[in-house]
Amino acid sequence: MKFAGCIFVVMLLGCAAAAQTYTVTDLGVLPGDSSSWGAFINSSGKVTGCSDTSSSQNDLCAWLVPGHAFLWNNGTMEDLGTLPGDDFSFGFYVSDSGAVVGSSWNLQNSTGHGFVWTKKKGMVDLGTLPGGDAYSDASAMTSKGVIVGESNVSNGNVHAVLWTLSGGNYHIHDKGHLPHAPWTYSYAINDNEQIVGDAYFNNTKYHAFLRSKAGVWRDLGTLPGGKFSLADWINNLGVIVGQSGSPKYPSGVAVYWDKSGKIQPIGTFAGGTTSFAGFINDAGEVLGESTISGGDTHAFIWTTTTGLQDLNNLIPPNSGWDLNHASAMNAAGDIVGFGTINGAIHGFLLKP
Numbered sequence: 001m002k003f004a005g006c007i008f009v010v011m012l013l014g015c016a017a018a019a020q021t022y023t024v025t026d027l028g029v030l031p032g033d034s035s036s037w038g039a040f041i042n043s044s045g046k047v048t049g050c051s052d053t054s055s056s057q058n059d060l061c062a063w064l065v066p067g068h069a070f071l072w073n074n075g076t077m078e079d080l081g082t083l084p085g086d087d088f089s090f091g092f093y094v095s096d097s098g099a100v101v102g103s104s105w106n107l108q109n110s111t112g113h114g115f116v117w118t119k120k121k122g123m124v125d126l127g128t129l130p131g132g133d134a135y136s137d138a139s140a141m142t143s144k145g146v147i148v149g150e151s152n153v154s155n156g157n158v159h160a161v162l163w164t165l166s167g168g169n170y171h172i173h174d175k176g177h178l179p180h181a182p183w184t185y186s187y188a189i190n191d192n193e194q195i196v197g198d199a200y201f202n203n204t205k206y207h208a209f210l211r212s213k214a215g216v217w218r219d220l221g222t223l224p225g226g227k228f229s230l231a232d233w234i235n236n237l238g239v240i241v242g243q244s245g246s247p248k249y250p251s252g253v254a255v256y257w258d259k260s261g262k263i264q265p266i267g268t269f270a271g272g273t274t275s276f277a278g279f280i281n282d283a284g285e286v287l288g289e290s291t292i293s294g295g296d297t298h299a300f301i302w303t304t305t306t307g308l309q310d311l312n313n314l315i316p317p318n319s320g321w322d323l324n325h326a327s328a329m330n331a332a333g334d335i336v337g338f339g340t341i342n343g344a345i346h347g348f349l350l351k352p
Helices: 009-019
Strands: 023-028 035-041 047-052 067-073 076-081 088-094 100-106 111-118 122-125 136-141 147-152 158-166 169-174 183-189 195-200 206-211 217-221 229-234 240-244 253-257 263-267 275-280 286-291 297-303 307-310 321-329 335-341 344-351
Touching: 023 035, 035 088, 047 076, 047 344, 067 100, 076 088, 076 122, 088 111, 088 136, 111 147, 147 169, 195 240, 206 240, 217 229, 240 263, 253 286, 263 275, 263 286, 275 321, 297 335, 321 344
Parallel strands: 035 321, 035 344, 067 088, 111 136, 136 183, 158 183, 183 229, 206 229, 229 275, 253 275, 297 321
Antiparallel strands: 023 344, 035 047, 035 335, 047 067, 047 088, 067 076, 088 100, 100 111, 100 136, 111 122, 136 147, 147 158, 147 183, 158 169, 183 195, 195 206, 195 229, 206 217, 229 240, 240 253, 240 275, 253 263, 275 286, 286 297, 286 321, 297 307, 321 335, 335 344
16 A cells, blocks of 8 residues: 555654645636646746636637637736637647747637747747648647647648748648558657657547658557557657557557557556556656546656656645646656646646
């Protein structure tokens, strides 16, 4: 058991105190909103994400109700707005220079474009590939400013793309798609310009993929017997995290692919039926979420040494928080995500 070594009451209290390793800060919401999600944090503690009027975790920042991307810094949440005519935006990534990339969307006609936001220029439309005007998305950025995402092409398929900055403007580059999977969605890129995401072979079958800088595509497959997989993040060592179905976890379980590309399950909390891993740093610390017995979802941190740790057990027990999802971590060990506080879904910041 977790506290098996704490035999005496004094020792038990000491172990409990030692487990409270993070303080929690409420990121709040933009004026008029009810919910928020902290999606990414840079080295100086700036956080981006989404704030909207959703009332449940299933609806949170899910392109269902109007909402805006934000940039949070030292207790202040700045509204980044949307591209002209749109009513929803989500900031997925913030660089150490403070540039935010994400998606801006028109909920009425279901069209949207990737954007990059800077303090100097505000929100800039990154555009699409030729003929793909209805859709593009920007997901992440390298330390050298290369942006990854995807775009429609003229026949309605989706290709991985990169945007690079030249002459003060961003230029889009078509990187194609996983063979036999015409809808290829890119979620992350590392400093070696390795791209990961998921690729759809048809409306229901999709697999995680890895694309090298040289243009070599690799279907990362699934756990044995699994029907789907997706890759959500890759670190600079080439280790990938995401989710795969399996006979034991038909709705999906958190997984990682090691540097050789071998898939390994991370598992769930006791009694859990599904889990998801969405971030890994170069030290091998993985963040995500897992259901627990009874169906609630708890945020986790995982390493090969410690296994799954419930972040709710690593904050003061009287905090009032139920931490549901952990999204990203910076080099200082600060973690962002979302949870429930006083009945509302808010983004959080954990500091060691």
